[in-house]
Amino acid sequence: MTSRVGDITIDCNDPELMATFWSAALGYRIFARDETGVAIRGATVSPDILFIRVPERKTVKSRLHFDVCPTDCGQDEELARLLGLGARRSSIVGSGSWIVLEDPEGNEFCLMSKRIPAEPAPFHDA
Known part of the structure; x- marks a missing residue:
């Protein structure tokens, strides 16, 4: 048995901003959004990237x-x-x-x- 990465989840303050940036950077498309965040997807089997809203800001590397x-x-x-x-x-x-x-x-x-x-x-x- 093995596992595959299905999603990569990134905590952020502004999911729309992050999804817009990374979609343009990677050539992905936004395919889902709800009150928790926004998801983007590539054309093939690469993992989806989820941008989830959190209240705290990034503070370390x-x-x-x-x-x-x-x-x-x-x-x-x-x-x-x-x-x-x-x-x-x-x-x-x-x-x-x-x-x-x-x-x-x-x-x-x-x-x-x-x-x-x-x-x-x-x-x-x-």
């Missing part, structure tokens, strides 16, 4: 973060696009192969230099 990779451009172009969407540079220094950024609520993520293929178009509405 995240212990879990996303590494995102450009799919159709270089790291510099993707950096400009993510900054345009609302990301900002972190005070945490990356290496030559990654840049540490923060999403609109200050959650760290890394923009990697390696490119990976884009998700394929869905063959059905997951």
